[in-house]
Amino acid sequence: MALGGHEQVWPQFVAGGSSVDAVEEVCRVTEDDPSVDSVGYGGLPDADGDVTVDGCIMCSPKRLGGVAAMRHHRHAVTVARRVMEQSKHLLLVGEAADEFAERHGIEATPMCTEKARQLWEQWRSDGSMPPQGMDRSLQSHQQVRPIQGSEGEVECPHDTIGTLAIDCSGSMAGACSTSGMPFKTPGRVGDSPIIGHGLYVEPGVGAATATGVGELVSAVCGSFLAVEALREGCNPIEAAGRVIERIDEVASPAADDQVAVIVLAADGSIGSAARLPGFRLLVSSEQGHQCMSPDLGEGGAG
Numbered sequence: 001m002a003l004g005g006h007e008q009v010w011p012q013f014v015a016g017g018s019s020v021d022a023v024e025e026v027c028r029v030t031e032d033d034p035s036v037d038s039v040g041y042g043g044l045p046d047a048d049g050d051v052t053v054d055g056c057i058m059c060s061p062k063r064l065g066g067v068a069a070m071r072h073h074r075h076a077v078t079v080a081r082r083v084m085e086q087s088k089h090l091l092l093v094g095e096a097a098d099e100f101a102e103r104h105g106i107e108a109t110p111m112c113t114e115k116a117r118q119l120w121e122q123w124r125s126d127g128s129m130p131p132q133g134m135d136r137s138l139q140s141h142q143q144v145r146p147i148q149g150s151e152g153e154v155e156c157p158h159d160t161i162g163t164l165a166i167d168c169s170g171s172m173a174g175a176c177s178t179s180g181m182p183f184k185t186p187g188r189v190g191d192s193p194i195i196g197h198g199l200y201v202e203p204g205v206g207a208a209t210a211t212g213v214g215e216l217v218s219a220v221c222g223s224f225l226a227v228e229a230l231r232e233g234c235n236p237i238e239a240a241g242r243v244i245e246r247i248d249e250v251a252s253p254a255a256d257d258q259v260a261v262i263v264l265a266a267d268g269s270i271g272s273a274a275r276l277p278g279f280r281l282l283v284s285s286e287q288g289h290q291c292m293s294p295d296l297g298e299g300g301a302g
């Protein structure tokens with residue numbers, strides 16, 4: 001059973017913890033997990049063999065922060081939160097983001113597991129991508145909300161982690177963390193650290209986060225598009241579906257390009273959509289934790 005950070009974070013959350021603490025903590029657990037090959041410590045390197053991570057956090061259009069292409073700090077969301085709370089800026093990148101983290105008391109951490117190193121060496125020698133089961137089309141997203149849910153397992157491996165939450169006071173937050181596409185061109189940054197692309201949160205309306213081929217998500221400002229659809233009156237399933245439809249309409253995805261989106265409306269209802277099978281989301285609530293597929297993520301469940 002894989003519950004990401006939900007199991008650890010839940011007791012504090014229901015005892016009155018804030019949504020922003022919850023989304024950060026859930027991401028931290030995955031960022032530390034060496035078995036997750038697309039986030040933090042376990043993430044697969046770029047073409048040069050360096051693991052670089054991207055992430056962001058958002059509470060509202062006035063409270064948001066992101067980091068991209070960090071090489072020495074696996075907790076992208078924690079550094080992004082420092083950007084949000086202790087700088088005047090939205091996004092820091094590269095070595096300067098690592099230096100910012102150091103200056104703000106976040107110590108550097110080892111970034112590449114032995115397994116990730118071996119997969120990179122294999123890819124470099126024969127071009128082979130990670131085996132089935134580590135494929136980018138198998139993804140999981142995680143969501144925390146206080147209203148309902150039940151326990152379930154994530155049978156597929158993790159991909160970019162995107163986490164959304166509403167706390168007891170009704171405050172929303174979201175966070176997103178990734179090591180990006182495996183063996184990416186050095187310097188490549190996807191949707192995950194970009195507000196409106198990999199994540200968007202607007203209090204009173206809702207929140208959305210995305211995973212999959214970042215170039216496709218960014219092409220339609222995916223998470224912003226989903227929240228705008230909520231504002232227009234769509235339910236969360238329709239809002240998530242709109243992102244997938246728009247990508248299919250305008251961005252010419254390849255047949256095996258995965259994109260998935262989860263949406264949390266301000267009333268606690270949820271929805272999700274994915275281009276391809278295999279995507280799972282984990283929903284936690286007062287009833288427990290539940291693993292869902294997009295077709296089960298009923299917007300009316302809240």
Ligand code: ASP
Binds near residue numbers: 191210213215
């Ligand atoms: N969206 C991430 C990126 O493009 C990767 C992923 O979710 O698999 O960097």
